[in-house]
Amino acid sequence: MHFNSCEKCRLYVGLAKQGRLNVSKMAASGRKKQRKSTAPTMLHVAEAARVSVATVSALLNGTATVSPELTQRIEQAIRDIGYKRNAIARSLKMGTTRTIGLTVPHITNPFFTDVVSVIQQAFDRAGYAVMLCCTDEDLNTQDEQIRLLLDRMVDGLIVARVGDGGILKGIVEDANVPVVLLDRLCEGVDTDAVVLDNQRAVFDAVTYLIHLGHRRIGYITGTSDISPMHDRMIGYREALQAAGLPMAEELIRSGNFHEIDGYNATMQLLSLHDRPSAIFSANNPMVIGTMKAIRDIGLSCPEDISVACFDDFPWSDVFVPQLTTVAQPVQAIGEQAANLLLDRLAGNRDAPPRKLVLKGRLMIRNSCRPLGAVAQSVSA
Amino acid sequence: MHFNSCEKCRLYVGLAKQGRLNVSKMAASGRKKQRKSTAPTMLHVAEAARVSVATVSALLNGTATVSPELTQRIEQAIRDIGYKRNAIARSLKMGTTRTIGLTVPHITNPFFTDVVSVIQQAFDRAGYAVMLCCTDEDLNTQDEQIRLLLDRMVDGLIVARVGDGGILKGIVEDANVPVVLLDRLCEGVDTDAVVLDNQRAVFDAVTYLIHLGHRRIGYITGTSDISPMHDRMIGYREALQAAGLPMAEELIRSGNFHEIDGYNATMQLLSLHDRPSAIFSANNPMVIGTMKAIRDIGLSCPEDISVACFDDFPWSDVFVPQLTTVAQPVQAIGEQAANLLLDRLAGNRDAPPRKLVLKGRLMIRNSCRPLGAVAQSVSA
């Protein structure tokens, strides 16, 4: 490897040795570089500039005018001793940390990945740090994470909640820290939220499948205790109903959002004696499982079975089959969630809860094939 | 609120000294739902339990034995008033925040998503919070983010660095907060690191292509200022050399890690008069661009052109073509990085820098087809 073979590397070894040397020296002299490494404080700056700490603080915060002369002395001192303001002490005094907490069920779910990315950028621009937690779709974990965040005095919370919300309700009621719900509403928790019009999105997708001639449409959902899954299911039922199709309960399977759950659900659907001609997966990681099951069972999509699903990704239209999906406006979702929270943080605390409902978009590709009469003209 | 209604409280107001009296009186009269909502502090607990704050602290931290009687009174008080320890004040006094900073170039790059997820879980288990920053492959942004994290007194840093590392070098030299490099080494920054044996991984992949009969192998890389790209390129060159193949500079294209860069690079490669029969993409988001370019130009993979790339994902073997990839051991990478940092945080500060090099694994699927003699037997 070039790293330890090249000439530079010997240089590093040299430096490292010298570093070690320092260590032993400081152990001897005792006081130079201890764990308590005494970063320069405001007092040091004040002394170096021959002013009071109040003046330094005033300058740093712009809370009072300080004369050009002192300004110059202070700035010089800051530069000289490499002073960095201690944000922890500041937070303690100010009662604000300029940090927010963000919890999502799984960061590896591409939908959340994208949203997290957008939110992170938005808060970054606003000078906030983001503490990220993954709750792994587990309520206890979520409660613990939220407590952790609250202990650390985050100024606000964005939560893609799990289960029944747990301690969330109490937090919102106490109203000490603003909370924005992301992607998932929460019964009994009345606060700002950004969600998709899930019902409509699935209604459109399933209606599309029906228009293609599908009559038996398998439906794979996550646990129905969270609002998107609940609403999507309604969309499915309503689409069938609107088309005068019967609801066959055996076509509905639910799992716990993971690929393996999608796999199992699909296996079950495909082994029905009268198997569905199309499958809609209401959650993205599960659709991977669906595709694997289709492959393992020796069928192919869309020839033998059509597939559509929730959430869209860069690679959706690159590989074969190109997946027909419901695309969520991830950019808008993330930005709106951030805006809602930033607005609260800016002081607008007493406005009534705002609920933003965004629209999904059906991205029609070629993983669903027309059946019957329509099929003839296409497959010919 | 129970605070000022319960019988105990009146007692304490009575006991409280003059200075404190003002405070509690104000609180009692003035506060219904003010911004300064005065969460219960340790002092409140102490008063409610008729002990000193020192005793409460001792009990909470287990730093001294406190009698069963007081223990019981204190715990009761904590429960009664719903006391939560203020981690900010604690951090200020203790000089530790139990928070670490994590910066990655792009969280939407699935490799980083996975690693972030693993790291987050590891620190969660250890009772640490994680502040996540995305540097967007930009050095200034990274410097800014790191400053932000340092201001907030993170106890440690895990960095998938960008550019030449920027202020990273100074931070490592100051040795106040431990730093672990992730995925990318950094010249002149001598600290703990976890990386892949990139050179070997690409060597193996390209050698595989050569064994399939490919002679002109396009290579798409990211900017070569970061170690993985540098090492991967060496792997490519060495594989060619080992097989006695010529290095054709026109087959090497570089971009800035994004899908669009992969797209453009591939377009260029495919429009060469003697175009390559295979393309290796050294970065994952770029391979999406590669596939799109192949599609747009009307070719197909693997029939017209073989493709292999770095980084593996759940969907790699589900769609067609099933991508041949170099899989990184993301779980191990994340865990090792976390362990290195946790070890430093546990006090092992003076051990020399440790560099962990993990091995990639070639996942052979069907996006690369055999050429020439080999091809005959297969395609027949």
Add this chain to the structure above:
DNA sequence: TGACACGTTCGAAACGTTTAGATTAGCGTT
């Protein structure tokens, strides 16, 4: 009886900021 040790508990000084209120200096008014 006094001295001593021991196990609990407490008082008060940090930690590094912000900020209200006090102080000072400069300057025009009467």
Add this chain to the structure above:
DNA sequence: AACGCTAATCTAAACGTTTCGAACGTGTCA
């Protein structure tokens, strides 16, 4: 010469913890 007024600066008290050293019984021993 005494009086405000303003602008610039400072003093000192928070913020909510941790922790060191002192104080306080209480029992034991000489």
